[in-house]
Amino acid sequence: MARKNAVPRILVVDDDPHQVAMLESMLSQAGYQVVSASSSREALGLLGRTGVDLALLDVVIDEMDGFEICRRIKENAATRDLPVIFLTGERGSLRMRLKGFEVGAVDYLLKPVTREELLARVKVMLELKAAQDELKDLARNLKDMVEERTAQLKRALEALEEQKAFTENVLKSVPQALFALDRENRLLTWNRVFEETFGVPPSNFPLGELPGLNNLSNHLESGKLRNGMRLPLRRRDGQVRTFHLEVSFLGEGGGDPGRPRVVSLVDVTDREMALGALKGREPAEILKELDRLRRELSGRYRMTQVIGFSPSLMEVTRMVDSLRQGRATVLIQGESGTGKELVARALHFDGPHADKPFLPIHCGAISRDLIESELFGHEKGSFTGALRKKVGLFKAADGGTIFLDEVGEISPSSQVKLLRVLQEGTFMPVGSNETIRVDVRVIAATNKILEEEVRAGRFREDLFYRLNVVTIHLPPLRERIDDIPLLVAHFIEKYNVIYGRVEDAVRDVSREVMEILQEYSWPGNVRELENVIVRA
Known part of the structure; x- marks a missing residue:
């Protein structure tokens, strides 16, 4: 268990009291704190209660040898990183050394231990341990920073998505046709009213190539487009209507025509016709017409x-x-x-x-x-x-x-x-x-x-x-099939008026078509029937 900004504490485990006393003396004189244990049980108890920076373990102690103590140290998450140096009197036993390294030891010291070798090995291992702890702290701090930045980016993305959804809902609710153009007068985005009025173009579609908007495109390219202008434009149903136009430029730079812009179009045909019809009429007549x-x-x-x-x-x-x-x-x-x-x-x-x-x-x-x-x-x-x-x-x-x-x-x-x-x-x-x-x-x-x-x-x-x-x-419409002929007649009359069809007006549908309409289940109900009549 690492202890920051404190005198290093070393655990000595040996069943030989003279060996323990000698090691304690050498280490204490070098400025280290020392705790000792003469049995495996005592050693494991000290590790559980006391913060230790390095352990010196005798290989042969009691029924639980130093290898088993080391294995348990490495299995415990709290002491897993503790450096362990084995003490052994068996010089040159390669098998024993390999076994020690397998269970997690970092070094061996041969008995009798000299002061110079003991302090040199301990110093190196403590410095390595300090460097490892510092790297782990840096990695932990880096992980925390990455997680915090990730959380910040996630919150920012959520805010952007929320703002995007809000903007899309605003666009849906706006009653006039709205669309945005880039510097080359290509369509970037548009709202539902624009689609219903002029059709659904592909993304980045040149404005001038959309049927009905050539007049608007010509004014844009010539630089003659002004806020408040009224332009005749052709709708998707073929009718030419008068539209009031407003332009908003995006970003800074005033009204530079080379900048992206948002254009809104409001159909004012009926308004202008109504105003023209009211000219010269008496106030009483106007009030009567408003009441009607x-x-x-x-x-x-x-x-x-x-x-x-x-x-x-x-x-x-x-x-x-x-x-x-x-x-x-x-x-x-x-x-x-x-x-x-x-x-x-x-x-x-x-x-x-x-x-x-x-x-x-x-x-x-x-x-x-x-x-x-x-x-x-x-x-x-x-x-x-x-x-x-x-x-x-x-x-x-x-x-x-x-x-x-x-x-x-x-x-x-x-x-x-x-x-x-x-x-x-x-x-x-x-x-x-x-x-x-x-x-x-x-x-x-x-x-x-x-x-x-x-x-x-x-x-x-x-x-x-x-x-x-x-x-x-x-x-649902499938439960009121007897109403389908009435609905068909209503929609035919309605769209004859909308599309201005007089001489070529649709009058009715054949008996065979009506039978097909009445046999269909109409999952979209009356709205689906209306769409079918419009497309036909």
């Missing part, structure tokens, strides 16, 4: 817009009609694509709080680390990436409705906060001690069987009962 538009917008989210007359769907309509005037928490269960958000919007917009906010959030699309911040907000600096204070959706929806789509994906910590909002109407933002009170109707939806999630321990039972005040079960 409000009524039209409200009607878009009523159950009258739900297509179908199957008994199961009529039961859903009846339940929505009975719940729309109240504020009870509602749990909507159904497979993906059955229209859970449409029902949630109908509950809100067909009720007395239609003029208040309706804020939907897809809990499964946001990482579990960020969902709490999205729902309840956070204070600046409350976690890595929290660069400014954020108002959560519950605060923003005060007086209105929040729609928690895929509520089964919420993390356990967020489930606790959600339970408190449902019970008390209060919550605390991340990193804040302030309690905020809100009046928000909660409508939740899931395609999971929450009872099974509760039994599996993934969803709180008390939260389930708070959400399950009233449950609406949406039937």
Whole structure:
């Protein structure tokens, strides 16, 4: 057992008291501390109680010889590194020397031992031991440094991943088309709205080669691009629309056109047409038109817009009609694509709080680390990436409705906060001690069987009962095949209008096609049917 910054302590083990006394005298005069033992049992006891820096062992002691003592020293993790020098009177016994080295000794001394040889051998072995201890300390310190740096890098990578997820979620939520360009005007990244508007290009694709954006590319290359410009651009569906453009340059250097940049595009065609239509009209006419538009917008989210007359769907309509005037928490269960958000919007917009906010959030699309911040907000600096204070959706929806789509994906910590909002109407933002009170109707939806999630321990039972005040079960499309002809007709009419098809408009589908549509199981439900009609 090594002892730092202390006088070296040497253990002498020999059953000859005269030999022990002689060795003690030589070593003590040289400045060493000495402890001695006359038996193997005593020697092992001293090793267990006393810190020793080197051991001198007689080969022949008692029933447990020096070899066995050395073997036990080396088997013990606390004394494994202790240097052992054997004392022997058998000059020139090669077999004995080899056996000593095999069990872990570092040297031999022949009796009678001279003072000069004893002190020289002891000094060399202690210096070697000190050097080994120093190397081990350095290795240990290096290992600790590497582990600490590794932990720091891991935390930094986790923070980067968190920031990346946060940025991606921000991009998903932005309502305008966003994309980033490098110095050569190649596309680096873009958001979902860009894909829906202009298509999905390959990475590093030249902007000028993307159909519909040639005009924008020409303005970039000529240096004529300015913030606030309006440019006619062709969408992926072939329509030419007017877009308002904003450019943000990345890094330092002002508006150097050679630097990477982020471009946002907002379709202002309808706005410009509306403004043009309002020019020269009387204020009373404008107010009347605004009232008509409000009524039209409200009607878009009523159950009258739900297509179908199957008994199961009529039961859903009846339940929505009975719940729309109240504020009870509602749990909507159904497979993906059955229209859970449409029902949630109908509950809100067909009720007395239609003029208040309706804020939907897809809990499964946001990482579990960020969902709490999205729902309840956070204070600046409350976690890595929290660069400014954020108002959560519950605060923003005060007086209105929040729609928690895929509520089964919420993390356990967020489930606790959600339970408190449902019970008390209060919550605390991340990193804040302030309690905020809100009046928000909660409508939740899931395609999971929450009872099974509760039994599996993934969803709180008390939260389930708070959400399950009233449950609406949406039937899958395969259980309402008689509604498929009505849905097909609705989608054909809808996309004829969207794509501006008049003379070449699609009117209907053949009987054979309709039979195929009604025989298919539709795992993606109404959403899948709509996509099929669009592609056709």
